[in-house]
Amino acid sequence: MASSVELVRRPFLPGAAAKAGRDRGGGLCSSARNLPVRRRRSLRSTSAVCALAERPVVTPAPAAERAGAAPPEPHPQIVAARAVVTVRRRRKEDAKQRVVEQLDAFADRIGRSVLLELVSTETDPSKAPVPSPPPTRTALEGIPGPPLLLFRHDLCFSFSLSFPFLLPLLFHSLHRFHGSRGENIPAGKGGPKRSKRSALVGWFDKKDVKAEKVVYTAEFAVDASFGEPGAVTVLNRHTREFFVESIVVEGFPSGPAHFTCNSWVQPTRVDRNPRVFFTNKPYLPAETPPGLRDLRLQELDDLRGDGAGERRITDRAYDYDVYDDLGHPDKGTEFARPVLGGERMPYPRRMRTGRPRTLTGKQAHERAESRVEYPEPIYVSRDEEFEEGKNEMLSEGAIKALLHNFMPLLVSSVSPDINDFAGFHDVDNLFKEGLRLKQALQDQLFQKIPFVRKIQENSEGLLRYDTPDIIKKDKFAWLRDDEFARQALAGINPVNIERLQAFPPTSKLDPAVYGPPESAITEAHIIGQLDGMSVQEALQDNRLYMLDFHDIFLPFLDRINAQDGRKAYGTRTLFFLTAAGTLKPIAIELCLPPMTDGCKRAKRVFTPPADATSNWLWQLAKAHVCSNDAGVHQLVNHWYASAILCIPVICECRGRNSPPLDPCCRLRTHACMEPFIIAAHRQMSAMHPIFKLLKPHMRYTLKINALARQILINGDGVIESGFTPGRYCMEMSSFAYRELWRLDQEGLPADLIRRGMAVEDPSQPHGLRLLIKDYPYATDGLLLWSAISRWCDAYVAVYYTSDEAVQNDTELQSWYAEAVQTGHEDKRDAPWWPRLSTPSDLASLLTTLLWLTSAQHAALNFGQYPLGGYIPNRPPLMRRLVPAEGDPEYAHLVADPHRFFLSALPSLTQTTTFMTVIDTLSTHSADEEYLGERPDEAWTADPAALAAAREFADEVRRAEEEIERRNADTARRNRCGAGVLPYELMAPSSGPGITCRGVPNSS
Template sequence: MSVQYEVSLVTGDFPKAGTIDRIFVTLVGSRGNSEKVRVGLAWMVDKIRKGSVRTIKIQCGNDLGEILLVRLYKDKHTLLPEDSWHCQYVTVKAPNQKVYNFPCYSWLEDENTLDIIEGTARRKAEYRSTVLEQHWVDELQRRQKAYQWSTYAPGIPRCIKAESSDDLPKDAQFTLDRKVHIAFNIDSALLDLGLNPLKLLNSVWNNVGEFRRYLDFTKVPVAAHVMKHWKEDTFFGYQYLNGSNPQLIRRCRTIPAKFPVTDEMVSTLLGPNTTLQQELQKGKIFLVDYELLDGIPAHSISGDQQYLEAPMCLLYVNPQDELIPIAIQIKQKPGPQNPIFLPSDSKYDWRLAKIWARHADTQIHQLVSHLLKTHLFAEIFCVATLRMLPNAHPIFKLLMPHLKYTLDINTAARKLLISDGGVFDQAFSTGGSAKLQILQRALEQTTYSSLCLPEDLASRNVEHLPRYYYRDDALKIWSAINRFVDSIVNVYYQDDGSVQEDSEIQAWAMEIFTEGFLARESSGFPTVFHTKADLTKYLTMVIFTCSGRHAAVNTGQYDWGSWIPNSPSTMQKPPPSEKEKVGKLDIMRTLPGKKETALVVATVYLLSKTSPTSTKLGMYVEERFTEAAPKACIEKFQQDLLQITHEIKKRNQALDLKYEYLQPDLIENSVAI
């Protein structure tokens, strides 16, 4: 008896998602396959438009049973160029009115075939047919061929094998609307900012007023605040809590021998009736140590020697709950040629010491906190997920929205920022070989616990540090993600044994450990999951890294980095070896020149831009989960994020300088900028 199936195909709703090529469909069921049927009119060029839904009828001689796969084909027209098609999803209504959902979200290119599995999430043991077992094999083989590991440089995480965006599979590339918006063009950024690079070549700044006239800060309130307050000690301390790099400060329990600060040096700052030792015991003294930079030779820019040091900064929470710097040593090794600078020193001595600390912070922020610990780690997670987990796996469905477009943005970043002759080589003291040495050192020191926010905060002993809005908001985001992940894990894993038996997720963990963390056991990165709690914690870390952690160090780059005296990319003069030798002109000659300033400002402007088509945390425009249970988990997650947004907005109403970088409706789902 003849039966009829109704098949609806939804095309992506963005430019160039449609096609003029011929699309065909076959249904693969548990009892047989349908004929190959064309979508549209067979006798003419029939364009499938973006955002459209095409519904066709497929007549079969008998019932196909359970519909397992939808097989899509594309043929190009003989006289026309190939026109790729983006399939969003397919639904199939069977004769018994049962509706099958097939989430796709993939491109069909050239004259190829694409098999889409029915949308119910499943692990390998649940592929209960020969057809699906073969689909599992074919899908991973195809993915592992398309997404291959490459070594950019020894000792840093491995990356996707691609020299440019065009080398990536089309599924990993930006859609046209995002590609146009995010195009990394320094010249266009300079134009947007009203900067004329021809007037800035081969020239140094004469005074801070020139900086102020050079760029219009009135349109960026935080940048204007930075320009106004950057010299103040309270503002200097505030940045360690809520600036663009709020992840370094830690409580100081004992003064390091290499940083011999004494009571006499800081007593006037601590006030009467107390000592440095007493304030240490009270938990009021904090330390930022840039030891990671020690001994790394600075890169030369255009043949001119630059300078790089590894400062240490001691900070104090005063009775007003303000975090203020009380001592800075610019080099690691103490001695007569390496004085400890104090707020009681001359105005310019102290200002230059703080600038050296800010210079070091800028290098660590860009290369470690931002590039390594968000972009490169997100790329590890992305490539491993694509290589080891098929579309139907519940963890693939969970993670893909948080890995979207990361490969494209990272490929562009390697070309623009850290390539030979890129932005770092042109404008940063850590360009050239220095950037790779820093990345290598930082990876060697990175541990699993340091990426797990609650453990990181506890290890730095900053749980009670006042006015630390980054910590407060990040913990809320972490907790919301953790609850969401836990709910998803509970849907698909009945007990710890089901986690242990999931060979796919175990292989995924090993791939990340081996390729991303270079099989370094001291990293503490899991190579196997024993319990549901293990898996939940790990997945929380992955999603937080790709969303909250990235937002905290990326979104405010222009806010905090466009006023170059506050975040110098390089230093053109060596640090002072004695006090009372620094004047205003010495500071200006030390700061980056006009050319370097223009390049850095344009770059942080580009890196801080938000795409109008960006997807905010928890908004899953690709509906990969088709069952009711995970959809309920997503809805609860979204409600939690709305509540956090409300709490942050309410807190910010009382602040002169709002902290918004971890407001959920401003956090992007993935590392996509």
């Protein structure tokens, strides 16, 4: 028996709403086409509370049909669906932005709305694969709101009186979109099945809503054969961009379809093409549903860009370039800087911006890219920008920085001769009294600048620095040799200590240029410190360890020491592992280059002191080691991590030639990760499961790196100003990249084995046996490394069941090949690049990348203020060499060792500026996302991947509990004891602020 199928809906709201729908017609909601106009209006008014039913309701056949009459043509089976769109609004807007928002709402009311379109995973065999045309000025169908003839002209008049400067734009909008009402804009013919475009409902009605997140809806009616929605297109016909957080499409038999967006959608005046957002279901390239294949390819093509022209801030393209924008040669030769990237100075590639070339240079290819000075925006893909909450935190830090640095800058400008600390009490007063100065100085300042007193009285709380943890538990901890050695294992930079495997240590530099390679440290220097062992016995028993910064500094020392206020050595420090499991320093070697090539060079060896004078010489030698360590920490291990926090602080508290700051950046994490991030966006679809895994670990990195080029690593920038190498910092970074960086040794186990700190041992839980059992960085790091490794193994196993699956994944292989061949072009022919041929290869590669962006970054970043905020413990630069007996400065050291020691460290202004920055760098924001967390619960629709993610989160929590137990174990003397800080830098969770713990997903 034939039957007719009506337009079927199920209620979004239970109870009375559903009953009302049934009372209006034969089904939940009757078909609008067969109703009078009056009934159609009634039906339209109830559509917001209706959705697709689980199955169609079959109504009895008409009486005529039962009597044998010819049945009428059956109505097409139509289902209704609704898209729920969550838009995130700006928290704070200026007057102009608020006016534009109101104008957009007003235009939306008269038809200039945001349009959505559903794209099926299935193709329409009746349509040729032709792309959808851009929107035209034809009738707009299905847009709710009053007809244009009923437009409130009195409101327009009132609006024009309040904002006359917007009147031309308003009438332009009215003229352009007059009569633009109707039911849906027909989508252009294309391969996939597409719904008609439908407008978001409620933009005008919710224009005054104060919530951060506002939900809008769009209604769709599609044929029952439409299939499952696999993509949504969004066309923004408003005046300005808006941020789409998520879209949920309800009403299909397959259940709700989730679309995680987190993206800015540009208006059509910027980009006439609609934005495409894919479902949260992951698809390997070969498994892409037919209806999404062309869209997947087109979206990747859009993200690659054309490699030409200057990028606009609103663009989304990702591409590569060399670091040729660090200098400003048009201002003079002293402002020029070498290009990083190429045969002469190899370096990873950065994000291309396409800015015009400078005028200086004989040939076009010799000209550098022009600079954009902060605060002018520098290009990154629009979605790489900081979120508003992060920017608010940085603004608060900038205000604090301004207050912190006002008084020292004032002091240096009024009285340059008192810019040094007179004694340690001056350093201590930074934490006790803030920047309240000596009365004599106050009087001098008050006579010249009367408002200084008022600033100090009203801002004393903000002017006082928090006491760093290193002196909070023990004021004199920094002076102790055991603490100096402990920080090599559990400090800010615990990744450079290595086991000494041959004695004496030797250099790998060319002896024809740098002289004999052997160290000046002899057995006679250290034999008394080995607890009765010979040097050979100590080597065989794995008891000798070393910090070796000799080779990375020595080639640059002549140029470094020729700069004003910069003095450095190439240092080596030997440690002995005691029976208690702690280290003690037994010798420090300070080296200078030879006066001429091949000649004997200056090498001085210091050993633990025997008297007062040798004690201060020893303290100066340790300070130079710490300065070397700080430079390598920033330029090699931690090259521009957390630059995110520096930028506003720097611009608030220093001018172009102001004193130095700490950049806090990481070659191994940021510069070397940037090519992998760029390649991921260019070669892997958002639907790709590996892209979904990597996404939280790529957050903010490109923006941080772009800002770093703008103000941190540029000529006369923060790095050059803040560290001893000065203008040669980035050349040293290139040297380290060429000589030291290898991706196959960036994972924690490989790094520990390379440095001789561990040996392979299959019987151990992590497959390694540490030679220093209480090595907090390594023991805690292996906990997190193992958790990340198992997570990557489990996740990869969900999608790749054979070697062929990895090898045949075109997007995956293109991602890795491009990152190596283009992103790391200067090392592309190296034989050590890991292969990507098996699921095991892939899991290993992903484990390394996730480790670098999360746990290792945390270990190198969030202890900076707690350990480095007290400058004598870890000076970022040195201003004096260690005087030898007979030197004029030696008498000054003997006469006043405290003052001489502090005069070798950064000045008052340099110190307070440095402290201000690392205070901000060490701070967790309130919206931090930590390891094991995914704030978006709908990041994937794959149950197996979600189950693996939950197990990973549980393992991370267990690791944190184990770290807490270790910190309470008194047998672990490198993390527990009188005046000893617990090692919590790899404890995964943290609250906001300076906590000296917490492992965010990304750097």
